[in-house]
Amino acid sequence: MRVTQGMLSNNMLRNLSNSYDSLGKYMDQLSTGKKINRPSDDPVVAMKGMNYRTQVTEIEQYQRNTSEVHNWMDNSDSALDQATQALQRLRELAVQGSNGTYEDGQRENIAQEVDQLRDHLADIANTKVNGKYIFNGTKTDTPPVVDGEVQEGGGDVVVEVASGTKLKANIDAGEVFSSDLFDDIQAFSDALRSDIPDEELDANIASLDNHIDNVVNERADLGARMNRLDLIEDRLSSQEVTANKMMSDNEDIDLEKVIMKLTTQESVHRAALSAGSRIIQPTLTDFLR
């Protein structure tokens, strides 16, 4: 093949420009940390990248949702704890009252304490967290107990904590803070103020036990759900790591590899330049006198 100066310099120029192209590509990769800059660099990586991003976003969101559920559950639990204490105290009072050792004036004192505890339980039922009544189901904007009257509650408050998994965040307040509860306490207080014999106050112990059981049952159910939430949280945090790792594996560069490639390309580029300077320069003219 006949080779001319023009061909040599054109080829050299083209090869140098290809070399610059590669250098540029590696520079882009190093400075962005990503394998691809446009979808066409690798359509599969690009599509997967979009998918992984969505996954990571979803997991972050679900983590945010779980902390919301935690908030509900923790507050419900501590409120129920207080309710239990109040009910225990009521039971103590019922036991004391039924002993038959108190005088009328003392029974009146107990009745007053019972009334206070009743109001206290109503306050607990009306617990507000972040401006929401947590013991009224989905009717979070209205108090469950108004003037000692228990209102009809809303449905379950559910929060999505993982794709397709919805967890109930509230407790069934109707079971704990029922109108029966307030009626029974009222009846107890009325009984204390009435002149029925002390022994007949016994009946209140049983009804209070019943209510304590209700609270305990509800707390057990809540505890079980809290356990489940913990499991879901664990799963989400391991999913987060996996999803981020997959995203990174998919689109992030292997730094060492790219630096190696860049260094290699740099050497090639230097060689091309120095070879060019030797080949392009001399012609026959340089050797003819």
Add this chain to the structure above:
Amino acid sequence: MSSTFNGLEVARRALTTQQSALYTTGHNIANANTEGYTRQRVNFEQTGPYPPASRNRPEIPGQVGSGVQAGSIERVRDQFLDKQYRSENAKLGYYDSKASAMEQMQSIMNEPTEQGLSKTMDRFWQSLQDLATNKDEGSRAVAVQRGTAVAETFNYVSDSLNSERSNLQEEMNVTKKEINSLVRQINNLNKQIGDIEPHGLVPNDLYDERDRCIDKLSGLVNINVSYESSGGQPSAIAQGKATITLADGQGKDTDTTLIDASSGEYKHMEIGLDDEQNVEQFNFTTIDKDGNETSTDSIAAADFSSQGKMKALMESNGYIDGGEAVGEYPDMLEELNFLARNLAAALNEVHSQGIDANGDPGQEFFVIDDTDNAAASITVSEAIKEDSDLIAVSANGDSGNGENALAMAEAMRKKGVGDLGQNSSIQTYYEGIIGEMAVVAQEAERMQGNATVLRDQVDENRQSVSAVSLDEEMTNMIKFQHAYNAAARNMTTVDEMLDRIINNMGLVGR
């Protein structure tokens, strides 16, 4: 017996011929860096020997040579390589233009990034999830803003695609003008060449100029070139006038003859766009040799098969095929419209089943004014933008119920929503659109690379034949210089010989 002064004549012929070769060498060196220049070569020819065969020829042994003449000056060029180059150049023009249009599209779509439509939709999904757990003013305002961001991203992408389309139309216009100008130039060159060739001359530099123009034209549309004689007494190496026809995808001639060498007619191209700025047809107006427009032929855009920059621009911008607009940009816009319509319909349907903060059923969340341009006209309803209480978060009206917001979030992830198909959610459908675009772009870039390599390869072969090698020219220069010097020496010898006869003969004993 040959003439007394025969030797002088032979030497003179040698001097002038070597001189013309030296001048041609000079011309080559001078044009070593001229684009499209073809190196020229003087074809040396021996002149007729003496004596010629005739009845009264003198009785001398053999025929004595009478020297040399410059027979013709020829371009060293391989027309077969030209043909290869032009067909590869057409492909390169096509894929170059397609790759750059796709690159533009990719930067408009801007995926996968933290700013693209995909991320915006993710954020909207997030705000719906937040809304489901927290129904306060803040979460509502955020959901409205994120929804607006989705709508605005649709608008922005659609607008950008449309403005890029008008750039493509502008480029088509410029390309059309370039084609017309090149066709006119080639036709003029044909005319000049046709005026010179009948006299037996070979207009090498005009050929170069014409080849340059044809090379350029071949990048814009694929063409076939054939030559026909100019008539008169042309030299055997005269190339003739060029007829140029549009070639189809297989490189075969089509009915459209851009330049007709025999009649001197040429065609001007016009682009026929419809109301949506899609290419409907190409009109070719024939202009006769007196410059009068005679007739106009049309080629439907779908039948325009001549690969090259023009076709790539047409396909990117969009053209009418079977009554429908097809092409990369219209397809992408149509996909986005489809997605926007389905997104709006799916969310509106769920939204209408919920109850807003005022206890009323949900209104439309997304509003689309113009269904055909859904992506460009999608917005969040003005009423909801003004009053975020109108978002129907609740399924039953309870303030703590976020099930409807959850259902809206789910609608963005659920498969088989609207007309998207059984296996596509809004998210995966959009991923599919981007994937498809990426594959088309990758293909265009790959083919661009291939076509570049092939064209450069052919160009190198062509350079190998036609380019000026300075070493070669230097060698030739020395060769011709030596021959010139030797011829001059020969002339001196003959001169001395004659001097001997004329001035020194017959002087014996003086």
